[in-house]
Amino acid sequence: TRKNPNEPEFLQAVVEVAETVMPFIEQNEKYQNKMLLERMVESDRIIIFRVAWTDDKGQTQVNRGFRIQMNSAIGPYKGGLRFHPSVNLSILKFLAFEQTFKNSLTTLPMGGGKGGADFDPKGKSDNEVMRFCQSFMTELSKHIGANTDVPAGDIGVGGREIGYLFGQYKRLRNEFTGVLTGKGMSYGGSLIRPEATGYGAVYFTQSMLATKGDDLSGKIVAISGSGNVAQYAAEKATQLGAKVVTLSDSAGYIYDEEGISPEKLAHVMYIKNEARGRISEYVAKYPNAKYIADSRPWSVKCDIAMPCATQNEVSEAEAKQLVANGCICVTEGANMPTTLEALAVFQEAKVLFAPGKASNAGGVSTSGLEMSQNSLRLNWTAEEVDERLKGIMTSIHASCVAYGSDASGYVDYVKGANIAGFVKVADAMLAQGVV
Ligand code: NDP
Numbered sequence: 001t002r003k004n005p006n007e008p009e010f011l012q013a014v015v016e017v018a019e020t021v022m023p024f025i026e027q028n029e030k031y032q033n034k035m036l037l038e039r040m041v042e043s044d045r046i047i048i049f050r051v052a053w054t055d056d057k058g059q060t061q062v063n064r065g066f067r068i069q070m071n072s073a074i075g076p077y078k079g080g081l082r083f084h085p086s087v088n089l090s091i092l093k094f095l096a097f098e099q100t101f102k103n104s105l106t107t108l109p110m111g112g113g114k115g116g117a118d119f120d121p122k123g124k125s126d127n128e129v130m131r132f133c134q135s136f137m138t139e140l141s142k143h144i145g146a147n148t149d150v151p152a153g154d155i156g157v158g159g160r161e162i163g164y165l166f167g168q169y170k171r172l173r174n175e176f177t178g179v180l181t182g183k184g185m186s187y188g189g190s191l192i193r194p195e196a197t198g199y200g201a202v203y204f205t206q207s208m209l210a211t212k213g214d215d216l217s218g219k220i221v222a223i224s225g226s227g228n229v230a231q232y233a234a235e236k237a238t239q240l241g242a243k244v245v246t247l248s249d250s251a252g253y254i255y256d257e258e259g260i261s262p263e264k265l266a267h268v269m270y271i272k273n274e275a276r277g278r279i280s281e282y283v284a285k286y287p288n289a290k291y292i293a294d295s296r297p298w299s300v301k302c303d304i305a306m307p308c309a310t311q312n313e314v315s316e317a318e319a320k321q322l323v324a325n326g327c328i329c330v331t332e333g334a335n336m337p338t339t340l341e342a343l344a345v346f347q348e349a350k351v352l353f354a355p356g357k358a359s360n361a362g363g364v365s366t367s368g369l370e371m372s373q374n375s376l377r378l379n380w381t382a383e384e385v386d387e388r389l390k391g392i393m394t395s396i397h398a399s400c401v402a403y404g405s406d407a408s409g410y411v412d413y414v415k416g417a418n419i420a421g422f423v424k425v426a427d428a429m430l431a432q433g434v435v
Helices: 008-027 035-040 089-105 126-140 157-171 193-210 228-239 262-274 279-285 318-323 339-350 362-376 382-404 412-430
Strands: 045-055 059-071 076-085 111-117 147-153 218-222 243-249 252-255 292-293 304-306 329-331 353-354
Touching: 008 035, 008 089, 008 339, 008 412, 035 412, 045 089, 045 126, 059 076, 059 089, 059 126, 059 147, 076 089, 076 157, 076 329, 076 362, 089 111, 089 126, 089 362, 089 412, 111 126, 111 147, 126 157, 147 362, 193 228, 193 304, 193 329, 193 353, 193 362, 218 228, 228 243, 228 304, 228 329, 243 279, 243 339, 262 279, 279 292, 318 339, 339 353, 362 382, 382 412
Parallel strands: 076 111, 076 147, 218 243, 218 304, 304 329, 329 353
Antiparallel strands: 045 059, 059 111, 243 252, 252 292
16 A cells, blocks of 8 residues: 555455465465565556547647556566556556466466556547557557567457557558557457457356356346457357346446347447447347446346456445345456455355456457467467367366365365466566566
């Protein structure tokens, strides 16, 4: 708190990790007296910069850009860029800290980073977004590279933004390299990357349910968000026999008791990805569904909840409501959507609970596979990437079980993910000396 005042999200992420990792360090002599956690909470470096650009009216606009290079013990920095008006140092530091553990869990050689800007792409023209991305990359290009730091997308940064960022990097550096992931298929992208975070979260859910001899068939699923992660979580859950009944955005949620069929989901993708509209528009086409403004979808009856929008979007009261409604499983698609108080409610109720650093690691894993394909100058088939993604999610699940199970057989996935993520980074840091 003393070193990081006014950074509540960062402190929240650190507390969650410290509560599980400190007891582990106390039991393992090799990790003692090396200041390992203390070193891990201090970023390797943070770059903060001005992003000036011109809007369509010819007015100059100024935003603040960031890149947190958190930890490179096990590989080049890797983590997304977020463009959202709420972006600040605390949020990006929490994301970069989580990313370090997540990337370690994937088994791939990637360090942790995160970045972005307090720029709001909503309501901006394509040309404005392009000029912003070009200005942002003009500074960022000095600090990243295929072997140094490889950013990807996150909230507000999808295929369109990655394309503009890549174009500007190439123009400035005269290098066609895998410096960004989430690229389009015509210029070095990987099949299944857009789907990977949502699909991976559903594969992780399958693994958790399997520990109880259960599966997704017939399950009612409540999903928040309607962006990249939410869309593909909904798609895969439906393919595996579940019924998805909600999606949301920052203005409210839709409840479709009949289930969001593939045809309805295609319409959601059109509204969000092409028309760049609001989820409320869903009910104009499907009047049997309800739109509830200014609320989150956690009061509906569901077996599985998948928060896929943003941090701290499940409160203690909402967690109690979910448990009271019979929810048996919570899988985080977003990063840290569950408050610490809500997490305690789920753990007390012995609900299957997957923390984002384990369950949403499919996205960065597939980014790692995109990097491998770029280095090999080869493209794998969708089936091949999907098989590797499934294999990675299964192995992350196994690591959580290995480090998170107690004598009764209960798996604390938060503890399992934190310790498994910590061990690999800590071993690399120990080997590399006091740096
Ligand atoms: P998108 O920008 O595609 O979608 C974000 C969705 O969340 C939108 O529906 C958006 O609604 C909603 N949302 C954003 N901010 C808020 C807010 N403050 N309050 C309520 N709703 C909000 O982002 P992604 O789907 O890529 O990311 C969603 C989450 O998943 C984030 O936590 C991200 O860090 C995490 N994640 C993403 C990965 C990826 O590969 N994309 C990988 C791993 C984690 P609106 O349109 O109204 O803003």
